Amino acid sequence: xxxxxxxxxxxxxxxxxxxxxxxxxxxxxxxxxxxxxxxxxxxxxxxxxxxxxxxxxxxxxxxxxxxxxxxxxxxxxxxxxxxxxxxxxxxxxxxxxxxxxxxxxxxxxxxxxxxxxxxxxxxxxxxxxxxxxxxxxxxxxxxxxxxxxxxxxxxxxxxxxxxxxxxxxxxxxxxxxxxxxxxxxxxxxxxxxxxxxxxxxxxxxxxxxxxxxxxxxxxxxxxxxxxxxxxxxxxxxxxxxxxxxxxxxxxxxxxxxxxxxxxxxxxxxxxxxxxxxxxxxxxxxxxxxxxxxxxxxxxxxxxxxxxxxxxxxxxxxxxxxxxxxxxxxxxxxxxxxxxxxxxxxxxxxxxxxxxxxxxxxxxxxxxxxxxxxxxxxxxxxxxxxxxxxxxxxxxxxxxxxxxxxxxxxxxxxxxxxxxxxxxxxxxxxxxxxxxxxxxxxxxxxxxxxxxxxxxxxxxxxxxxxxxxxxxxxxxxxxxxxxxxxxx
Numbered sequence: 001x002x003x004x005x006x007x008x009x010x011x012x013x014x015x016x017x018x019x020x021x022x023x024x025x026x027x028x029x030x031x032x033x034x035x036x037x038x039x040x041x042x043x044x045x046x047x048x049x050x051x052x053x054x055x056x057x058x059x060x061x062x063x064x065x066x067x068x069x070x071x072x073x074x075x076x077x078x079x080x081x082x083x084x085x086x087x088x089x090x091x092x093x094x095x096x097x098x099x100x101x102x103x104x105x106x107x108x109x110x111x112x113x114x115x116x117x118x119x120x121x122x123x124x125x126x127x128x129x130x131x132x133x134x135x136x137x138x139x140x141x142x143x144x145x146x147x148x149x150x151x152x153x154x155x156x157x158x159x160x161x162x163x164x165x166x167x168x169x170x171x172x173x174x175x176x177x178x179x180x181x182x183x184x185x186x187x188x189x190x191x192x193x194x195x196x197x198x199x200x201x202x203x204x205x206x207x208x209x210x211x212x213x214x215x216x217x218x219x220x221x222x223x224x225x226x227x228x229x230x231x232x233x234x235x236x237x238x239x240x241x242x243x244x245x246x247x248x249x250x251x252x253x254x255x256x257x258x259x260x261x262x263x264x265x266x267x268x269x270x271x272x273x274x275x276x277x278x279x280x281x282x283x284x285x286x287x288x289x290x291x292x293x294x295x296x297x298x299x300x301x302x303x304x305x306x307x308x309x310x311x312x313x314x315x316x317x318x319x320x321x322x323x324x325x326x327x328x329x330x331x332x333x334x335x336x337x338x339x340x341x342x343x344x345x346x347x348x349x350x351x352x353x354x355x356x357x358x359x360x361x362x363x364x365x366x367x368x369x370x371x372x373x374x375x376x377x378x379x380x381x382x383x384x385x386x387x388x389x390x391x392x393x394x395x396x397x398x399x400x401x402x403x404x405x406x407x408x409x410x411x412x413x414x415x416x417x418x419x420x421x422x423x424x425x426x427x428x429x430x431x432x433x434x435x436x437x438x439x440x441x442x443x444x445x446x447x448x449x450x451x452x453x454x455x456x457x458x459x460x461x462x463x464x465x466x467x468x469x470x471x472x473x474x475x476x477x478x479x480x481x482x483x484x485x486x487x
Contacts, residue, residue: 188350
């Protein structure tokens with residue numbers, strides 16, 4: 001289906017104002033619907049922080065004793081599934097202008113698969129590791145631990161894939177909820193709630209892990225026992241006991257979107273999806289991106305800055321330990337504290353997007369990243385590191401806040417699903433490439449230059465990536481004056 005056909009279909013079936021370029025210009029949706037959409041950012045970052053960042057990898061590698069290669073492999077499989085499937089789903093979604101069913105379906109799959117991980121982890125694998133209590137033997141009663149491990153890895157891969165799979169459809173819902181000149185603040189609201197979700201997810205699940213709260217300390221034993229008696233597969237504590245609470249929180253805060261958001265521009269009367277056309281559309285999306293000046297360049301730009309951001313955040317705790325001398329085991333507290341400024345920064349940057357436009361805002365954010373990464377390299381003390389880290393937290397949400405409106409300023413809204421899918425693919429590829437570049441720099445220099453210099457060299461590779469992203473972004477058109485004239 002061509003852009004013109006999609007535009008005509010949207011006008012005829014919904015009565016909404018659609019510009020000649022394909023941009024939706026709806027009335028501002030009710031606050032309840034906008035808040036429900038933004039709360040999904042809260043929900044999915046609970047999953048992202050707890051499962052993909054903090055707990056699962058440490059449980060698999062540190063507690064169960066499996067290799068980093070095994071963890072990297074299952075992450076790679078999830079990313080490969082995204083690469084293969086999500087563009088196809090995006091093309092189908094654009095053909096029908098239905099986004100919500102995909103978000104709901106993927107979310108339910110992610111939650112169910114996470115619970116399966118917890119169940120197999122409790123009953124099929126040894127209950128060992130930090131925080132585990134009340135276990136008389138480290139052996140499992142499951143007949144075949146290899147089969148249980150295979151089930152855990154399969155369920156984690158499915159959960160990770162489904163979590164990632166919901167993102168492009170969720171992003172593509174935003175143009176239907178707000179006029180162009182309000183998108184920055186709605187995007188900022190979502191990003192800010194996302195960082196609140198990160199903090200909340202760690203705080204609410206940590207008692208299931210160790211019986212303590214980050215920063216605060218021990219939780220009364222009666223309270224911990226009561227929580228573990230109510231929530232299944234958490235009886236013995238440890239990292240495996242955080243999985244079900246995470247799934248429940250993900251589901252709970254997704255319910256407002258399930259109930260109160262809707263697809264406003266559904267193409268009615270289309271009974272059959274042309275599957276082969278959808279496969280062909282995946283191949284054509286990159287080629288068609290050339291019709292919209294700057295789109296392909298921006299997607300490549302997003303690869304560079306997502307690569308840099310993902311790498312530094314994934315290795316921030318290691319940098320604090322090995323380059324700055326922080327005490328090991330403080331990763332959860334570190335992430336909680338550094339996430340707080342991101343909540344404030346995301347909202348502020350959302351307002352800046354609406355005032356100055358997404359391109360100028362994103363350029364400023366990337367420039368700040370470069371300065372702060374260089375400051376991290378030369379930071380002489382733990383106190384200065386915390387200051388730099390807090391400033392990074394302040395601008396961290398600026399990327400997601402500005403990039404969604406920027407992409408939407410480059411392509412017609414009725415085709416947003418496919419191009420958001422391309423950006424997801426870009427970020428998934430970046431999630432593979434960045435850590436290898438970091439590891440090459442750090443591991444290659446450590447024997448000859450020492451640990452501190454090696455880790456600082458790793459940060460330098462990230463700063464170079466950000467500088468390249470800023471250079472690439474300079475060639476992307478700034479369409480803000482065209483699309484955001486309303487005051």
